[in-house]
Structure formats: C-alpha cells, structure tokens
Amino acid sequence: MWASVAVLCLAMAAANSQEIPKAPSMYYASGTISLPYAEIVEPYEAYIDGVGDRSRIDTYGGLASQYQLGHAPGPYGSISKVVYETTETVVNKRACLQVNGSAGGPVHFQPVLPRNLDQFVFTGEVQAGERFCTKTGLASSACNVFTYEASQLGRTNTYTLYLRQTTDFQPVAFHYLGFNRLFGSHYDEYVVTYERFVSHNSTSFPGKVFVPEALVAPCTGFPDNSASVTRPTGVFSRLHTMDEPDVDEIEKSFSDFKAKHGKVYTSDKEHFERSRIYRANHHYVESMNRRKLTYRMKLNHLADLTSGERRMMRGRKRSAESISPPGAQVFKPANANVQIPEAHDWRIAGAVTPVKDQAICGSCWSFSTTGAIESAYFLKYGKQVLLSQQNLMDCSWGYGNNACDGGLQYEAYEWIVKHAGIATAESYGPYLMQDGKCHKVRTPLVTIKSYAHTAPSNVSDAILALLQQPLAVSIDASHQSFGFYSHGVYYEPECGNQPMDLDHAVLAVGFGTLGGEDYWIVKNSWSTHWGNDGFVLMSRKDNNCGVATDATLVHL
Structure with a gap:
C-alpha cells in the first residue's frame, strides 16, 4: 500500500514539474481573438519571424494588416498598417500608413504567443472538448495547461496557455483574465485561439509577406501623427507587457x-x-x-x-401610431416633378441651428421638435431663433410626453398648437438636463399653424419634403456602432426600420452621395463631441435605421 502511495506521489510530482516546451521563433498562426464582455470575435492570421524581428498580423480576412518591422526602413524599425480608408471624399480606399521608430521608442515584432514562456508553470491538464482545449480536425488529444500570474497594486492578472499533448509545440488557446481583488471583479478578458499553427524557417515564408508596399504603395505617414510606436497595439499587446500588468x-x-x-x-x-x-x-x-x-x-x-445609461439618451417612445398622428396633414410636394439634385444641405443656407447636448436624459424628442421649428422659422423670417426644449419637457405631459423619460414629436406639435406657441430658450430659461416645473412666459412665443407627415417609409417622399425644409425624423439608434460613429456613411445591417424599432428622435437636414453610397445628413443632440461635429451621414439604402419611416415637417 505504502509503495503504491509513493509511486502515486512521484507521478504527481513529475506531472507538476513538467516544463513548457520550447516555442519556435518563426511560425504562422491563424484563429480568433474574442473579448467576451465586448461580444467581439475577430479572425486573424499571423506571420511571425522572431529571428528577423518582423511580424505581420491580418484581421478579418485581410481587411486590415499590421506590420511591425524591427530593422526597416531604419535602424529603429517601423509600424505600417494597410487599411481601407473612408473620408468625406472617398470610400474604402486602400492605404498604407507608416510611422517610424526612434531611439526612445524602437519597434520590434509582435508575437501572438507570450514572449517569455519560462514564466509559465504547469498547472494540470484538460481533456479535448473541455474548457479551451477545443477539438480541431484530427487533433483531439488532451491539453496541458500552463499558467503565469502577475500581481500589482491589488490586481492579479492570470495568463493561461493551453498546449496540445503532442511531441511538438502546438498551442490551442491563450486566455487572459485581469482581476481586481479590491472590488472582486474582472476588468479585462480575452481569448486567443490557434486553429492552425505551423513552424517555419527563414526560407518558407512567402517572399513579400513582410513587405507592406506589396499590397499598396507608397506608405505615407498617419494623418494626425497619433500612432504610438512605444508599444504594440491591440489585444496582442498583453503578450508583450505581462511583466507590467498595470500599465498599458x-x-x-x-x-x-x-x-x-x-x-x-x-x-x-x-x-x-x-x-x-x-x-x-x-x-x-x-x-x-x-x-x-x-x-x-x-x-x-x-x-x-x-x-443602460446610453439607452436613457434614446427617448423616442416606441409607438405604431406616430406614423399617422391624429392632427397631422399629409405632405404634398409643391412640385412632384421637381428635378432632384445630387445633394442638398440646409446647413449651408444657415437654416440649421448649432448642435446641442441633451446629456443623459431621454429628451431627444424635444430637440428634434425644436430643430424642425427653428429651421422653418429661419426659412420664413431669414433669422435664427433658439427654442426651449425645457418648455416642452415641463409642460406637454398632458399630451403624452414624459420629459426625460421619452416623448414623441407629434405630441409636442399638438401641445404647441393648443397653447399658441413655444417659448424661446432665452425667455423660458436654461435647459436643465432633467424634469422641471412648467411655467408660463409672456413673450416671445413661436407659433406653428400645422404639421405634416410624409408617406411612411417612403424615401422619395422624404427627399421631396427635405427639399422644402429640414425634417424631424426618428431612427433606430439602439446599436453600439451608432454610439461611437465618427465619419463616413453609417450603415448598420441589424438596424430596424419599422415604427416599433425607432427609439431616437433627430433632425434630417440634407442628403447626398459619397463613394456611391446615398446618405441622409442627420443632426443629433449628443453634443459636438459625438459623430462628425454632432452630425451623422446615415445610409439611404433600404431605408436603413428608418430615417424615412416617420418624418414630419411644420408650417408656421
């Protein structure tokens, strides 16, 4: 019995002392990078030459390629990115952007494996199909698990590498988890899978695989000189900075x-x-x-x-009735045979007031409403006026609006018609970013006679109306991509365009075409820090996101 126990203990000790196999210096790898908490799964291909200090990582099937060359073109190396650029004048033009290293920030190759595997210790094994030890093709053997932990300032970062139990070095997955002991929760996590891994030698890589100019030439500088060359970029940077878990x-x-x-x-x-x-x-x-x-x-x-906080800023109440409000007229173009121009922008004429900030309050409906009236006022009187969103928020509850908890443009129109006008921002008082108390002002008030809606979901009808004046419109803004839009023509394949899909109220101020993509010019109310100085170009394709679903205009 004691002999059996001794043998078992020796076997366990041998297993626990297992050393991690030596990784090749040159290899090809492909797989995915996933960030569970951000719901991202990104495919990659990597060509790594540690001997020559050079690497190339392609993502999304070559949509973006990053080169890190330790000895080219100068002694401190360079980072080059081959990407598809979209600007205000071109769409998806392939470009090579390059920044050179310096004595204080030299560039080195970027691995997709940890640089220093000597820090990892054997912590056990898992069977194929369990945890991150996936089955791929004929490779169905178990995995050995090697782990490295780094702690600093109350944080523990755990790095775990899963290797197939074979005679050669075959990585299966790499898992990183950053944990804050003070607050008892993780703050960063990602998983890198290695669905294919092949060792290479100096002659087995394709001839120009490390030459960015082979894809597009010439390479130019980054437009804003903002690229950092002191550290690798992206998820793989954690493989470079494991000894500095609190600095990235x-x-x-x-x-x-x-x-x-x-x-x-x-x-x-x-x-x-x-x-x-x-x-x-x-x-x-x-x-x-x-x-x-x-x-x-x-x-x-x-x-x-x-x-949840971003959702609070989308305060257009979901309602099927809003596309046919009871007091609305039906828009009839003055001239249905008018020649439609390629582009039209009411901002150029001065008919659009400055972008405002609704803050974390679902009052977008009031900004859309006042925006439409402000533009109509300019077109009639030739001067701008700033109207009070707070007036609508405080006083139109009886018509169905709920201040920071949402509303509809047509309910605001009905209130304005009933109460003989809306106050200016100056006369009513400042926007509070919250519910307030309704109070009356004597003058000045801006009145409207009526309002009209275009044919629901009819892009052509909305364009004809937009040629007359800016339109209050509603959109599906529920997607994360909309929240971080910067420039270009926004198209979201998951966007809805039915009345019940629309959750945000904005102002359409023009239309045009960029790189073959037809768009609306839309004014948002999330400040000039958002989008392109507060505006977004939204695709007209298939009425994406519902810009033409519920469009209204006012008559003064």
Missing part, C-alpha cells in the same frame, strides 16, 4: 479621456467600473475599425457609460 495604452488613453471631458468619479469603485467600461468600448471600436465598413468609429464622451 488603454489606461493611458482613459486618463486622457478623463482630462479631455472633465470626468470626475465619486469613488474608487466607480472609477474602476468606468475604466472597465471604457476598456471594453476601446476594444470594440478598434475591432470595428478593422472591418471594411463604409464609416469609421471613434471613442467619444460616451465611452465610459453603461449600455
């Missing part, structure tokens, strides 16, 4: 974000939660911008808000 580019970016937008948090716990949300959104925007989209995204002042 996202934390630096979060510090800049707080300073820029004056963010102040009430406690360490809130600061931690906001930084975690920011990190998730940072990963999301980076991943989305590597796709071949007709628009680009960027982090903005909303980047530390929860999805």
Whole structure:
C-alpha cells in the first residue's frame, strides 16, 4: 500500500514539474481573438519571424494588416498598417500608413504567443472538448495547461496557455483574465485561439509577406501623427507587457479621456467600473475599425457609460401610431416633378441651428421638435431663433410626453398648437438636463399653424419634403456602432426600420452621395463631441435605421 502511495506521489510530482516546451521563433498562426464582455470575435492570421524581428498580423480576412518591422526602413524599425480608408471624399480606399521608430521608442515584432514562456508553470491538464482545449480536425488529444500570474497594486492578472499533448509545440488557446481583488471583479478578458499553427524557417515564408508596399504603395505617414510606436497595439499587446500588468495604452488613453471631458468619479469603485467600461468600448471600436465598413468609429464622451445609461439618451417612445398622428396633414410636394439634385444641405443656407447636448436624459424628442421649428422659422423670417426644449419637457405631459423619460414629436406639435406657441430658450430659461416645473412666459412665443407627415417609409417622399425644409425624423439608434460613429456613411445591417424599432428622435437636414453610397445628413443632440461635429451621414439604402419611416415637417 505504502509503495503504491509513493509511486502515486512521484507521478504527481513529475506531472507538476513538467516544463513548457520550447516555442519556435518563426511560425504562422491563424484563429480568433474574442473579448467576451465586448461580444467581439475577430479572425486573424499571423506571420511571425522572431529571428528577423518582423511580424505581420491580418484581421478579418485581410481587411486590415499590421506590420511591425524591427530593422526597416531604419535602424529603429517601423509600424505600417494597410487599411481601407473612408473620408468625406472617398470610400474604402486602400492605404498604407507608416510611422517610424526612434531611439526612445524602437519597434520590434509582435508575437501572438507570450514572449517569455519560462514564466509559465504547469498547472494540470484538460481533456479535448473541455474548457479551451477545443477539438480541431484530427487533433483531439488532451491539453496541458500552463499558467503565469502577475500581481500589482491589488490586481492579479492570470495568463493561461493551453498546449496540445503532442511531441511538438502546438498551442490551442491563450486566455487572459485581469482581476481586481479590491472590488472582486474582472476588468479585462480575452481569448486567443490557434486553429492552425505551423513552424517555419527563414526560407518558407512567402517572399513579400513582410513587405507592406506589396499590397499598396507608397506608405505615407498617419494623418494626425497619433500612432504610438512605444508599444504594440491591440489585444496582442498583453503578450508583450505581462511583466507590467498595470500599465498599458488603454489606461493611458482613459486618463486622457478623463482630462479631455472633465470626468470626475465619486469613488474608487466607480472609477474602476468606468475604466472597465471604457476598456471594453476601446476594444470594440478598434475591432470595428478593422472591418471594411463604409464609416469609421471613434471613442467619444460616451465611452465610459453603461449600455443602460446610453439607452436613457434614446427617448423616442416606441409607438405604431406616430406614423399617422391624429392632427397631422399629409405632405404634398409643391412640385412632384421637381428635378432632384445630387445633394442638398440646409446647413449651408444657415437654416440649421448649432448642435446641442441633451446629456443623459431621454429628451431627444424635444430637440428634434425644436430643430424642425427653428429651421422653418429661419426659412420664413431669414433669422435664427433658439427654442426651449425645457418648455416642452415641463409642460406637454398632458399630451403624452414624459420629459426625460421619452416623448414623441407629434405630441409636442399638438401641445404647441393648443397653447399658441413655444417659448424661446432665452425667455423660458436654461435647459436643465432633467424634469422641471412648467411655467408660463409672456413673450416671445413661436407659433406653428400645422404639421405634416410624409408617406411612411417612403424615401422619395422624404427627399421631396427635405427639399422644402429640414425634417424631424426618428431612427433606430439602439446599436453600439451608432454610439461611437465618427465619419463616413453609417450603415448598420441589424438596424430596424419599422415604427416599433425607432427609439431616437433627430433632425434630417440634407442628403447626398459619397463613394456611391446615398446618405441622409442627420443632426443629433449628443453634443459636438459625438459623430462628425454632432452630425451623422446615415445610409439611404433600404431605408436603413428608418430615417424615412416617420418624418414630419411644420408650417408656421
């Protein structure tokens, strides 16, 4: 009996002392990068030459390629990105952007495996099909598990590598989990899978695989000189900085974000939660911008808000009745045979007032309503007027509106007609970003005679109406992609365009075409920090997101 126990103990000791196999310096890998909390699964292909200090990582089937060359073109190396650029004048033009390293920030290759595997210790094994030890093709053997933990300032970062139980080095998955012991929750997590892994030698890579100019030439500088060359970028940077778990580019970016937008948090716990949300959104925007989209995204002042807080800013009440409000007239174009121009922009004429900020309050319906009336006022009287959203929020409850908890434009129109006008922002008082008390003002009031709606979901009818004046419209803005729109033509394949899909009220101020993509020009009320100075170009294709579903205009 004692002999059996001794043998068992020796076997366990041998297993626990197992050393991690030596990884090749040159290899090809392909698989996915997933960020569970951000709902991102991003395919990648990687060509790694550790001997020559060079790497290339393609994502989304080559939609974006990043090269990190340690000795080219100069002694400090360079980072090059081959991407599809979308600007205000071109859509999806392939470009090579390059930034050179320096003595203080040299560039080195970016691995898709941890650089220093000597830090990992054997912690057990899992059977094929369990945990991250997936079955791929004929490879169905169990996996050995190797783990490295790094702790600093109350945080423990755990790095786990799963290797197939074979004679050669065959990685299956790499799991990273950042955990904050103080608050008892994780703040970052990702999984890298290796669905294919092949060792290489110096002659087995394709000849120009590390030459970005082979895809597009010439390589130029980054437009805003903002690219960092001091550290690798993206998820794989964690493989480079395991010995510095509390210092990374996202934390630096979060510090800049707080300073820029004056963010102040009430406690360490809130600061931690906001930084975690920011990190998730940072990963999301980076991943989305590597796709071949007709628009680009960027982090903005909303980047530390929860999805629930962002939802509070979409205050258009879902209602099937709003496409046929009881007091509305049916829009009839003055000239149905008018020649439709390629583009029209009411901002150029001065008919659009400045972008405002509704803050975290579902009052978008009041901004859409006042925006339509302000534009109609300019077109009739030749001068701008700023109307009071707070007046509508405080006083139109009897018509179905609920201030920060949502409303509809036509209910606001009905109230304005009944009460002989709406107050100016100056006469009523400032916008409070919350519910207030209704109070009357004597003058000045801006009155409307009536309002009209275009044919539901009829893009052509909405264009004819928009040629006359800006339109109050409703959209489906529920998708995360809309929250971080930057520029280009926004198209969201998951967007709804039925009346019950619409959850946000905005103002359509023009239309046009960019790179073959027809768009609406839409004014939002999320400040000039959002979108393109507060505006978004929304695709007209198939009435995406419902811009033409529920469009109204006012008559003064």
